[in-house]
Amino acid sequence: MDQAYDDAALARIFRDEYGRVVASLARRFGDLDIAEEAAGEALVVAVEKWAADGIPPNPGGWLTTTAGNKALDRLRRESLRDAKHQAALMITDDTPPEPTGPVEDDRLRLVFTCCHPALPPEARVALTLRLLGGLTVPEIARAFFVAEPAMGQRITRAKAKIKAAHIPFKVPAVADLPARLDAVLAVVYLVFNEGYLAGEGDSPTRVDLSDEAIRLARILRQLLPREPEVAGLLALLLLTDARRASRFAGGELVPLSEQDRAGWDRSLIEEGHALVRECLATNRPGRYQILAAINAVHTDAARAADTDWLQVLALYDQLQRIDPGPVVALNRAVAVAEVDGPDVALAIVDRLPLTTYHAWHATRAELLRRVGRSAEAREEYDAAVAATGNAAEQAYLTRRRRQLV
Amino acid sequence: MTQYLMSVHGTEADHDMTTGGGYGSPEAMREAMAETDRYNKRLQAEGYWVFAGGLKGPSTATVVDGQGAQPVVTDGPYLESKEHIGGFWIIEAPDLDTALALAADASKACRGKVEVRPFEG
Numbered sequence: 468m469d470q471a472y473d474d475a476a477l478a479r480i481f482r483d484e485y486g487r488v489v490a491s492l493a494r495r496f497g498d499l500d501i502a503e504e505a506a507g508e509a510l511v512v513a514v515e516k517w518a519a520d521g522i523p524p525n526p527g528g529w530l531t532t533t534a535g536n537k538a539l540d541r542l543r544r545e546s547l548r549d550a551k552h553q554a555a556l557m558i559t560d561d562t563p564p565e566p567t568g569p570v571e572d573d574r575l576r577l578v579f580t581c582c583h584p585a586l587p588p589e590a591r592v593a594l595t596l597r598l599l600g601g602l603t604v605p606e607i608a609r610a611f612f613v614a615e616p617a618m619g620q621r622i623t624r625a626k627a628k629i630k631a632a633h634i635p636f637k638v639p640a641v642a643d644l645p646a647r648l649d650a651v652l653a654v655v656y657l658v659f660n661e662g663y664l665a666g667e668g669d670s671p672t673r674v675d676l677s678d679e680a681i682r683l684a685r686i687l688r689q690l691l692p693r694e695p696e697v698a699g700l701l702a703l704l705l706l707t708d709a710r711r712a713s714r715f716a717g718g719e720l721v722p723l724s725e726q727d728r729a730g731w732d733r734s735l736i737e738e739g740h741a742l743v744r745e746c747l748a749t750n751r752p753g754r755y756q757i758l759a760a761i762n763a764v765h766t767d768a769a770r771a772a773d774t775d776w777l778q779v780l781a782l783y784d785q786l787q788r789i790d791p792g793p794v795v796a797l798n799r800a801v802a803v804a805e806v807d808g809p810d811v812a813l814a815i816v817d818r819l820p821l822t823t824y825h826a827w828h829a830t831r832a833e834l835l836r837r838v839g840r841s842a843e844a845r846e847e848y849d850a851a852v853a854a855t856g857n858a859a860e861q862a863y864l865t866r867r868r869r870q871l872v
Numbered sequence: 873m874t875q876y877l878m879s880v881h882g883t884e885a886d887h888d889m890t891t892g893g894g895y896g897s898p899e900a901m902r903e904a905m906a907e908t909d910r911y912n913k914r915l916q917a918e919g920y921w922v923f924a925g926g927l928k929g930p931s932t933a934t935v936v937d938g939q940g941a942q943p944v945v946t947d948g949p950y951l952e953s954k955e956h957i958g959g960f961w962i963i964e965a966p967d968l969d970t971a972l973a974l975a976a977d978a979s980k981a982c983r984g985k986v987e988v989r990p991f992e993g
Contacts, residue, residue, distance in 0.1 A: 585968060632990045633874045635967035643969075 476522065481510055484527040485601025486686070490573035491531050492538055493580075493636055499598070499626050501538050509534035574599065575690045576636045582651040583634050590625035591654050597622055599686070600679055610676050611661065648691070652700050652755060655683045659704050663711075677708055695749045699756030702742035706762035709735035720863040724771040736766045757786045776805035793819040797827055800834075809837035825854035829864060841871050873964050875922060875991040876971045880984045882958040887929035895983060904983045911981040915963060920974060926959035958984070962991075 485506060492502035509530045523529045581594040593611075596602045602610075608618035628634065639647040662676025684701040691697045713730040714721055721727075743763040746756040761782045768774040783799035796819055804812035813834040821827035832847035848868035852861050886893035895901035908926075915921040933949040933956075949956050961978060965971040968988070975986040 583968075585972070632988075633967045635969050637967075637969075639969065 477514065477517065480522065480526045481513075482601040484530050485510075486574055486577065486599040487527050488530045488534050489598050490577040492534055493577060494573045495535065496538055496542070497636070499580075499629060501541065502534075503598070505534040505538035505541065506530070508537040512537075572638070574686065575638055578651050578687065578690070579639055579647055580629060580634055580636050582647075582654050583629070584647070584650055585632060585634055586625050586628060588654075588657075590621050591650070592657055593618060593622050594625050595654050595683065596658065596679060600683060602679070648694060648696065651687065652696060655680050655687065655700060656704075656755070658683065659707075663707065677704075677711070680704055681708060695746045695751045696753040696755050698742045698749075699746050699753060699759045702739045702746070702759035703755050703762060705735045705742070706739035706759060706766050708732070709739065709766060715859055718859055718862055719866065720857070720859040722863070723765060726771075728769065728771075731766065739763065739766070752785065752789075754786065754789055757782050757789070761786075774805070776802055780806050793821050794824070794826075797821060797824075797830055801830060804834060804837070809834045813838060823854065825851050825860070828854055829860075832864070832867070836867075836871060844868075845871055873966055874968075874971075875962055875964050876968075877960055877962055877987075877989045877991065878971070878975050878978055879960040879987045879989070880958050880978075880982055881955045881987070882984060883955055884929045884931055886958060900983075904981070907981040908978075911978060912961075914977075915961070915974070920963045920965055920970075922962040922964055924959070924961040927957065930956040 488506045488509065489499070489502045492505055493499050496502060512533055513526075513530060517523070517526075577599055578595065581598055582591045586594070593607050596607050596610075597604065604619045604622060605615050607613075607622075608615040611618070613621075638644075658676050659680030662678070662680065681701070681704050684697070684704050687697050688701050709732040710723075710726060712732070713726040713728070716727075739759065740763055743756070743759050746752070746759065761779055764775050764778050764782070780799070780802040783795070783802050787795050787799055797816060800812040800815045800819075803815060813831070816827065816831050816834060819827060828847050828851035832844050832851055835841075835844035835847055845868055848864050848871075852864045852868075855861060855864070882894055885891070886895070889898060889901065892898040892901040895904055905926075912921070912924055915924070930949040935946045935948065935950050937944040937946070959982070963971065963974060965974065968990075971988050975988045979986040
């Protein structure tokens with residue numbers, strides 16, 4: 468017996484190994500449904516067997532072998548029932564055992580299948596969490612506040628399209644890799660933000676999406692160690708998550724400038740900084756790397772007043788060249804306010820077509836306050852409160868509005 | 873191998889040789905057709921080709937309902953839409969990624985968006 472048997476250990480193993488088992492079976496049998504069902508059956512067997520015998524030394528290998536046998540059993544049963552599947556009788560277990568070492572091709576193939584551009588974005592997120600992250604359909608449904616049958620249907624439809632349209636189970640060609648990887652990173656970033664922006668008041672049963680996203684980013688980092696954008700995304704998530712505990716106080720959002728920096732997670736920050744240094748050395752900048760570098764500058768400052776805003780602004784200038792969208796321009800304007808003054812920043816913000824975006828109103832309200840246009844600032848705080856659904860942010864904005872003179 | 877339908881949609885006006893329809897000019901239309909011909913030859917040379925063809929305008933379509941005792945014949949296309957299928961390819965490819973790459977080139981050649989859809993079986 469290698470590890471103590473308890474429900475928590477079991478749940479952790481299942482979640483960690485699920486993606487590996489499904490990926491391996493999907494490659495071997497070319498069918499996600501067979502892979503998933505067999506993986507599910509193997510988990511049932513594991514619950515019974517491990518309770519009696521303890522957890523085996525290589526639980527992932529054990530689950531993959533057991534699931535592989537279950538899949539073969541099923542194919543044989545079905546082929547006996549249905550003459551159309553006679554060919555399946557020929558299937559024998561002749562594939563070499565999967566290496567459990569650094570070669571992780573199957574999981575990498577699975578990520579690209581789950582995040583294929585031919586699937587709708589919301590289905591990519593759900594499939595990735597289900598197949599790679601090992602979350603259950605009810606867990607994913609709860610996390611995204613979607614009814615369980617609807618989430619189940621979303622996943623089923625996506626799997627049916629993968630099968631019908633022959634979306635391949637392979638790592639894209641080198642020429643397509645940057646664009647395809649971008650779609651994968653976007654899914655992970657979206658999962659993180661979904662968890663991060665939701666803020667407080669989560670029900671205890673709700674899966675923490677930020678943790679899941681970091682786990683997915685770590686898997687990607689392991690699978691694609693030489694892709695700087697993968698390192699950049701992981702660094703960005705770690706440096707953002709490091710501030711999680713300080714982001715809320717008494718049900719109210721605490722902005723970066725007012726956060727208790729002693730409450731930041733130093734080990735996450737150090738890990739994030741190391742990744743950012745690695746990205747700088749690689750010198751193939753991209754969106755996530757620049758965002759990570761901006762967060763590295765913030766987490767480098769012992770006090771808010773020590774922030775190197777010139778550096779932050781230079782990074783935003785670089786980001787804007789890659790991504791000239793209005794949201795980047797809005798965030799850049801916050802740095803402009805620190806370097807060139809709030810009036811210069813306000814002139815930029817006023818031109819941005821983001822009138823339905825709560826952060827635009829909130830940023831504008833702060834800038835109006837700083838240039839002394841209190842009446843307009845008050846209106847902007849009201850607009851920001853109306854545009855956000857997050858109670859902690861509403862509480863913060865309401866307090867800021869009250870403090871206007 | 874899977875067979876995929878790659879279809880292109882457009883309006884009645886796109887079929888007008890005298891104006892060049894959605895292509896802008898008769899000249900641009902001829903260019904697109906020449907490029908599509910070259911693309912088709914490539915599909916044949918590379919072994920993806922099953923069939924392809926351009927259709928006459930939707931106003932030339934007729935709908936037949938043969939489910940009743942007597943067939944009912946109606947003038948015009950089946951869908952009540954401004955845009956109708958204008959042409960299509962049937963290709964055979966190992967997977968969707970290959971089909972999507974071929975569709976991207978098809979789209980460039982014919983100057984239109986291409987819908988890719990797998991056949992049953």
